[in-house]
Amino acid sequence: MNKIITIGREFGSGGRELGRRLAEKLQIAYYDQEIITEITKRTALSEEYIRNVEENQPLPLLPITVGRTFSLQFDSLVEQHQTVFLQQSNIIKEMAVKSDCVIVGRCADYVLREFSPLRLFVYADITARIKRCRDKESAKRDWNDRELKRSILTVDKRRAKYYQFYTDQNWGEKKYYDLCINTGGLEIKTVVPAVAALIN
């Protein structure tokens, strides 16, 4: 069976960077944009729409009490979200069958549970995450710490809901992972060879 690494991560903790570097170090595939491109091919949905649905609200935000027309629209939106998840899961499985790989987010640890992946969760304290965001995202340089913190925690909340909805497990609860890595104290470049050492 192929060697699969899945990475769940708190926003701003550097999970994506860890994934990319790990794939590089191990010389295995790193799937991210490829998954989105493949979903657009298999559905009539745009890349932008898919990005918005992925790891976002598991259900569209619409009022519960709506008229029949809205209700139908709501049902169709729910269906669309679930189609994206289903397509995404199929693609992830196909990729896992094809070769060793690293997959970040997308409930991949759960979707690929039959492949016995190495399941990582990457996290850090909020101060470290604010610093990382400030260093990386030029667009948010004019945000103050409070705004950045709120934005980070909102993304986390959405990821947690998305994960809980599709897996019935708690996002970030250590029992669902093999290794939880705190990048608040550990440097990613130091973590890469350590995690690589776990892959035989």
Place this chain on the structure above:
Amino acid sequence: MNKIITIGREFGSGGRELGRRLAEKLQIAYYDQEIITEITKRTALSEEYIRNVEENQPLPLLPITVGRTFSLQFDSLVEQHQTVFLQQSNIIKEMAVKSDCVIVGRCADYVLREFSPLRLFVYADITARIKRCRDKESAKRDWNDRELKRSILTVDKRRAKYYQFYTDQNWGEKKYYDLCINTGGLEIKTVVPAVAALIN
């Protein structure tokens, strides 16, 4: 500053074995029995008593509503428990000053926080822990799984209380550790070189 590794661990997860192997691999000190021996030297307490106090009930189990004589006795017991913790903490600090080392349990991650240790927490699902206990502890071979499970969870509960009492932090909550390692899926002999790679 010396390289210090502290290991918190769920009972039966193999944290002590990981500690011993890590110290061996890195050729650094592993402190366990030495700490107890040193406490007996510095107090009038027996080794057996210290073992019982360590990571056990932070407070002696006595009824709250007691007469004056009992109350005095209770106070003196509390004091004794706290003396053991204080002596233990001093000894741990002295050891951390002396050389690189691995220390298992004893709130060492908190006691040595000024030394910026690498703080590990080792855990596993209950099935894996029952299996490990069964493989290791010959004395408990005649216990059934239910008895073993109860015993494991009781030790965990005491460790959690002890840790919470002396550190005001939650035992096993991932934010208090740099790396949380699930030995339910990962083999300890594979984890050792990986963790060693984090120590420069």
